[in-house]
Amino acid sequence: MPIGKDVKLGQDVKIFHPDLVNLYGCAVGDESRIGTFVEIQVGAKIGARCKISSHTFICEGVTIEDEVFIGHGVMFTNDKFPRATTEDGRPQGPSDWSVEVTRVGRRASIGSNATILCGISIGEGATVGAGAVVTRNVAPGDVVAGVPARSVRSSANRTAKRG
Numbered sequence: 001m002p003i004g005k006d007v008k009l010g011q012d013v014k015i016f017h018p019d020l021v022n023l024y025g026c027a028v029g030d031e032s033r034i035g036t037f038v039e040i041q042v043g044a045k046i047g048a049r050c051k052i053s054s055h056t057f058i059c060e061g062v063t064i065e066d067e068v069f070i071g072h073g074v075m076f077t078n079d080k081f082p083r084a085t086t087e088d089g090r091p092q093g094p095s096d097w098s099v100e101v102t103r104v105g106r107r108a109s110i111g112s113n114a115t116i117l118c119g120i121s122i123g124e125g126a127t128v129g130a131g132a133v134v135t136r137n138v139a140p141g142d143v144v145a146g147v148p149a150r151s152v153r154s155s156a157n158r159t160a161k162r163g
Contacts, residue, residue: 010048026058029066043099053112061099061118068104071112071130076102078118105140114149 003015003023010030015021017036025042028034032046035054040046044058047066052058054072061078064070078099086096100118104110108122111130122128122138129145129152138144143153 006042035072047106062102062104064104065106065108065124067107069109070104071110071114073113074110075115076118077116078102080118108138 002019002021004025006025007023008027010028010032012031013028013034015034020036021034022039026040026044026046028040028046029048029050031048032050032052034052035056037055038052038058040058041060043060045063046052046058047064047068049066050064050068050070052070053074056070056072056074057076058064059076059078062076079097080100083092085091102116102118103121105122105124105126107124108126108128110116110122110128111132113130114128114132114134116122116134120134120137122134123140123142125141126138127143128134128138128149129143131147132145132149133147134144135148138149139154141154142151144150145152
């Protein structure tokens with residue numbers, strides 16, 4: 001079953017191809033839209049009126065606030081030091097690692113093929129350029145791009161130019 005029985009869907013959520021997604025143990029807010037080939041793992045939270053584009057992976061530990069745009073093929077991580085096995089060679093289980101929390105603030109926008117490393121916050125209204133690798137916090141309203149992502153326009157500069 002691509003959409004698990006334990007998924008909490010808000011009102012008027014649109015999942016365009018429900019047989020071609022993998023959602024389990026997550027929550028999706030009212031009026032959000034989920035594209036094809038999206039995986040949202042247990043414990044992840046998607047706010048209201050979000051757009052999650054195709055081929056995106058949202059793992060455990062990620063919270064996406066309301067009105068966020070997530071482009072195609074965006075990848076989130078939740079482990080700073082991933083390993084398949086423990087030091088003694090047995091497969092890692094839940095007790096062998098800890099989830100790092102990631103938050104995406106209200107009305108943020110993340111471009112296609114961006115990678116968001118765990119343990120960071122992307123501020124309200126921030127923009128992450130396509131293909132960026134975000135390795136540290138992004139301030140509210142900032143625009144970041146590149147590998148690693150760097151500020152190309154800060155909210156302070158945007159405010160000053162408008163004035």
